[in-house]
Amino acid sequence: MTEHISPDIDPHRLARTLSGFNLIDGELVGARSGRTFPVVNPATGNEIGTAPFSEAADVDAAVSAAQRAQRAWAGMAARKRGALVAECARLLGAHVEELGRLVALETGKALRTESRVEASVVADALQFYGGLGSELKGESVPFSPDMLTVTTREPIGVVGVIIPWNAPMMLMALKISPALVAGNCVVVKSAEESPLAVLRVCQLLNQVLPRGVLNIVAGYGPECGAPLVQHPAVGKITFTGSVETGRIVARAAGEKLIPVTLELGGKSPMIVMGDADLDRAVAGAVAGMRFTRQGQSCTAASRIFVHESLHDAFVTALKAKVDAMKMGDPLDEATDIGTVISQAQLDKVKGYIESGRATLGAAAVECSALPQGASLRGGLFVRPVLFTGLGNSHRLAREEIFGPVTCIIKFSSYEEVLAMANDSAYGLAATIWTRDLKTALDAARRLEAGFVQVNQNIVVQPGLSYGGVKQSGLGREASLEAMLEHFTHKKTLIFNMQ
Numbered sequence: 069m070t071e072h073i074s075p076d077i078d079p080h081r082l083a084r085t086l087s088g089f090n091l092i093d094g095e096l097v098g099a100r101s102g103r104t105f106p107v108v109n110p111a112t113g114n115e116i117g118t119a120p121f122s123e124a125a126d127v128d129a130a131v132s133a134a135q136r137a138q139r140a141w142a143g144m145a146a147r148k149r150g151a152l153v154a155e156c157a158r159l160l161g162a163h164v165e166e167l168g169r170l171v172a173l174e175t176g177k178a179l180r181t182e183s184r185v186e187a188s189v190v191a192d193a194l195q196f197y198g199g200l201g202s203e204l205k206g207e208s209v210p211f212s213p214d215m216l217t218v219t220t221r222e223p224i225g226v227v228g229v230i231i232p233w234n235a236p237m238m239l240m241a242l243k244i245s246p247a248l249v250a251g252n253c254v255v256v257k258s259a260e261e262s263p264l265a266v267l268r269v270c271q272l273l274n275q276v277l278p279r280g281v282l283n284i285v286a287g288y289g290p291e292c293g294a295p296l297v298q299h300p301a302v303g304k305i306t307f308t309g310s311v312e313t314g315r316i317v318a319r320a321a322g323e324k325l326i327p328v329t330l331e332l333g334g335k336s337p338m339i340v341m342g343d344a345d346l347d348r349a350v351a352g353a354v355a356g357m358r359f360t361r362q363g364q365s366c367t368a369a370s371r372i373f374v375h376e377s378l379h380d381a382f383v384t385a386l387k388a389k390v391d392a393m394k395m396g397d398p399l400d401e402a403t404d405i406g407t408v409i410s411q412a413q414l415d416k417v418k419g420y421i422e423s424g425r426a427t428l429g430a431a432a433v434e435c436s437a438l439p440q441g442a443s444l445r446g447g448l449f450v451r452p453v454l455f456t457g458l459g460n461s462h463r464l465a466r467e468e469i470f471g472p473v474t475c476i477i478k479f480s481s482y483e484e485v486l487a488m489a490n491d492s493a494y495g496l497a498a499t500i501w502t503r504d505l506k507t508a509l510d511a512a513r514r515l516e517a518g519f520v521q522v523n524q525n526i527v528v529q530p531g532l533s534y535g536g537v538k539q540s541g542l543g544r545e546a547s548l549e550a551m552l553e554h555f556t557h558k559k560t561l562i563f564n565m566q
């Protein structure tokens with residue numbers, strides 16, 4: 069691997085440089101078949117580069133490289149592995165700008181509000197886990213006085229990482245960092261919509277990591293993701309994406325009897341009680357709904373329950389806030405909101421908006437103007453929509469839209485709103501906004517979600533366990549426990565000294 073790669077802040081040039089490559093065994097290589105698929109800038113519809121159309125043979129090459137590297141990697145002192153991962157974080161520090169620009173170009177996420185932020189979080193995740201090498205501890209067990217009985221934390225071996233496109237670098241970092249520090253080698257399968265920025269991250273990390281420890285292949289689900297899950301040498305799959313694909317992945321993993329971690333979708337409730345601080349709650353709705361990312365977030369506050377006493381004021385204030393956000397070219401520093409990822413997502417989101425509009429009694433409040441300018445005419449922009457008058461049983465309040473669409477639902481009593489909040493197939497995140505401690509505590513305990521916040525709405529943070537209940541997934545990420553529970557197995561050793 070080339071040493072000391074310099075940052076390239078021209079994302080178009082960088083996209084071309086990275087075009088057509090997987091990274092296997094420390095080398096940039098094309099697909100065995102030579103096939104590629106286009107990578108498109110969703111703000112213009114223009115092709116910015118290509119990615120290899122990887123299939124089983126490419127996956128096998130990547131898994132074999134990981135397998136070859138794994139013994140030596142696992143044999144390294146845990147703190148040394150951690151130190152290398154922390155060095156990766158330092159190295160990425162110099163590349164935040166280029167990575168932010170590249171991910172903005174391929175995903176349409178605004179640079180200032182989203183993409184640059186994502187790029188800096190990647191280093192944060194690596195830094196956090198880099199410090200945890202010495203926490204891979206076992207126990208001593210008082211089994212018998214004549215024997216020394218201990219447990220150790222052993223790496224699983226080769227871990228398959230399947231990621232989506234909404235925050236590709238960050239979601240990858242939260243998976244590969246604990247996997248690597250725990251002594252596993254990794255094969256990442258990138259999302260077909262966003263293969264370039266994650267490839268760049270892996271290329272940069274390969275300057276520090278031994279060859280074969282971290283590999284990445286680009287491709288589609290059935291042709292590339294499925295062979296990774298099914299590969300006999302892959303001992304664990306960690307996946308973020310849709311419930312539907314999560315089930316397919318879990319089924320295939322079940323057939324092999326290997327563990328899976330699933331971070332799936334959400335329909336996260338935000339409850340605004342009558343005594344809430346209106347301004348803070350409105351700001352929390354803007355952040356929670358991820359309007360800056362066109363709502364393409366698994367924790368999006370896509371069901372906002374507002375007490376009847378605040379409802380109308382809340383809708384007015386939220387509309388004003390979202391209206392003030394500028395939709396435009398993702399690479400323009402003035403832009404708050406970029407595009408959705410793909411035509412398929414755009415069609416899906418528009419379908420939901422039409423279905424909401426067609427519902428008797430519903431009103432759609434449209435916010436933020438579409439950008440002007442000929443160059444963005446082919447861009448996948450969607451105006452954020454606040455729906456009022458839709459019930460919690462409407463499909464817009466039940467299904468994950470993954471777009472800038474939220475349902476604001478009026479309520480009158482606490483028990484009623486708690487029942488509605490929990491009446492969902494999902495259980496990822498929830499927030500409640502109130503000044504009353506007793507209500508806050510009661511709701512925090514009773515809300516069926518993996519991540520509950522009171523009077524704030526922050527996103528996943530290194531150090532805090534993150535993950536869902538119900539159909540939002542299996543397992544936790546981002547914390548020490550995530551590394552111990554999901555990327556190691558416990559081994560019991562008995563030394564009989566008789």
Ligand code: NAI
Pocket residue numbers: 230231232233234257258259260287288289290292293294297308309310311313314316317331332333334365366413416468469470
């Ligand atoms: P998806 O779940 O199909 O894709 C996620 C990843 O899984 C991609 O890398 C994809 O190539 C891979 N994949 C697809 N089929 C596979 C298979 N058979 N075996 C192994 N890997 C496979 O999500 P998609 O189609 O991009 O988006 C559809 C919906 O999923 C969105 O509208 C949204 O509701 C939800 N979603 C949720 C995300 C989250 O963060 N929880 C992220 C992305 C999408």
Ligand code: MG
Pocket residue numbers: 289310313
């Ligand atoms: Mg899909």
